[in-house]
Amino acid sequence: MLKQLTSLVCISLVVLNALAHNNGLALTPQMGWDTWNYYGCSISEQTILDAAQGFIKYDLPKYGYNYVVMDDCWQAPARNATTGAPIADPTKFPSGMKALADQIHSMGLKFGIYSSAGMYTCGGHFGSLGYETIDAQTYAEWGADYLKYDNCYNEGQAGTPKLSYDRYANMSFALNATGRPILYSMCNWGEDGPWNFAPTIANSWRISGDIYDNYNRFDERCPCLSMIDCKLAGYHCAMTRIIDFAAPVGQKAGTNHWNDLDMLEVGNGGMTYDEYVTHFSMWSILKSPLILGNNVLNMTNETLEIITNDAIIAVNQDSTGSAAERMWKVPVFSGGDLSSWSGSLVNNTFVIALLNTSPETQYVTVNFTDVFIDQGPSYQTGTYVIYDLWQKDSAGAWGKDIGTYTAAIPDVEIGMHQVRIWKAVPASTNSRRDLAEL
Template identity: 80%
Template sequence: MGWNTWNHFGCSIDEDLILSAAKAMIQYDLPSYGYNYVNMDDCWHAATRNASGAPQPDPTKFPNGIKALSDQIHSMGLKFGIYSDAGTMTCGGHFGSLGYEEIDAQTYAEWGVDYLKYDNCFNQGLSGTPKLSYDRYNNMSVALNNTGRPILYSMCNWGEDGPWNFASTIANSWRISGDVYDNYDRWDVRCPCDSFIDCKLAGFHCAMTRIIDFAAPLGQKAGPGHWNDLDMLEVGNGGMTYDEYVTHFSMWALLKSPLILGNDVTNMTNETLSIITNDAIIAVNQDSAGSPATRQWKRSVSEGGYLELWSGSLVNSQFIIALMNTSPTNQTVTVSFEDVFIDQGAAYQTGTFTLTDLWQKDDQGNWGKEVGTYTAQIPNVEIG
């Protein structure tokens, strides 16, 4: 959990912007919710590496260097993340780390880096089989481990060659698709694959609910220490309604995606703040069982779009249930425990459970309100 510069600021970043964001995170008490990482994405680079071949930052944007920035962030009790690319150039056209894994990892460690997002542009054809992608990303994994500093390794190869199959032993998370954009469910030709199981053009401009679709078969591959990354959050960037952002945040949480804020944290509405600080939802995301929810069914709606039921198990015999609606109208659905508890078996399917709505607040003003006790089904749920 943390924050990243890219979704809102793209290449327009500098020391001030990052420090302002870090301060805002403190001011809004975000670390107490778990948002600890301050991640600097692409475009921090100087035009070239230094004479020794080591990476160096843009001297205008980062006049005090990265180490100074990192120190300040650490002094606030936060962690610091950086970005590079497993190719000759980053996606933004700056120097990449392919062939420079050792010196780059060493430099990051010297700078006090705690997190590396490692992208996939300009990889010189070193993809197309799991072996090629594994080897390329493993080189940085080994280099990071060689530094002796714990650095969270966030692979960003856009689901190419199935990282869910090969990356769990070398990385902490892996992106599963092309980049999200701030939109609920619009299909965009730049995110052309219907599934990411064998997608050959990850692209970008993937609508939020499409990424949920992509993630549905992949939950089985994630677990503690090795996660599917559904991409950074768009909550607060303005392209979706409150209900849509609630869906976005909830689904990212129950699919156990890293929760990395992508908005301008120095300038948030109350609505945005209330969504990202729903600690009941965050608890689902951080549940120690680390088991992503599963889509139990997906039904087409006659008006267009789909209605979906998701469920999953948490620690302490608790379970999570979610309905998602991409149709243009409200839908009413009866949730059968036969579907919810497909993995738990007959006793659960006919059992009685107390239901807590994580998007209502209880009498004490805390997220999560008990809304009744149900046996075998929850009848007539309305989902907007």
């Protein structure tokens, strides 16, 4: 009998671990919006409802955006004194969290909430360390569909992958035990190399310190030159620095477990149009979750154009789940660098990117020997129909056919802080169908 009971416990633990990340969610990178980048702690019930109305106003669900995530500072001053359950600030959220979630759901959207794997959140409110079970149960009862789980005030329970794994796994198992599908977004800033342990417990994990709305400024508060073995992830990480951080770890992500490059800054005003195009494009081809961080109730035409480029979004949401890889990177004399990226898509098609972080226009030949280094000689000498994903065709659809090329795309002009993104379709299989079908 004891032997049978022991076997049953072992089987249960195996099932629990299997379910911890394989929860049927984030089969492609999640898409939505989060309060933090634009509102910080200045949030309320109305803030969340207004954002949801913005989703409807701009038809964002049509493009795949569906999570409305409430970040830090929603909490009351203290937990329930009797049960220990989390309580929302009654002044900011007078209707309560369940009522708020119900309203979000009634709009056809999903509701996300925030906590920290520490004694306190980054905003100084109560965290979930030691309260994982009651918090997960409460979030499920409220109707949460998403948890962003931060890393502040972690009581020193970090410094090795095992310490971080154990702390974050506690919430993973608690969420799965509720029986409600809740997407688990780990936000431990790349500490202890989450790409090595988080795929078994989370749907996504942050790979770096916090982004800020800047293209390439070096800031000592984001001190690491690489996230591999970084000892202080920090914050105030410029957008292109996070791209560099992401380059080597794309191999660690895939279906329902993604490298998170942090929330998008598109529309917040700190970068130019071309820089925001780069931001959105690179997050997309690197298969980061696309979580908007701007004011979605009132967007400029330029911002809306960028975040609704369905050809770029299709690359992010491609079912192969394969992040683009950097093929080469070379410094430019005037500063910055040029880099080439490529990745596989469905139906034997490919995405190709050229990134110019230098302050001057560059002219580059994109050789297929570099693009198809993993595919071999027949691909490297092949002929492809090339679609420019930031040009519109005669019907107004993103992804203009710019011609057929063999072995290279010659003499590409790429401006200061620009990106060029193409889709390559082998000419022998191209049938002039809509890009979404390829």
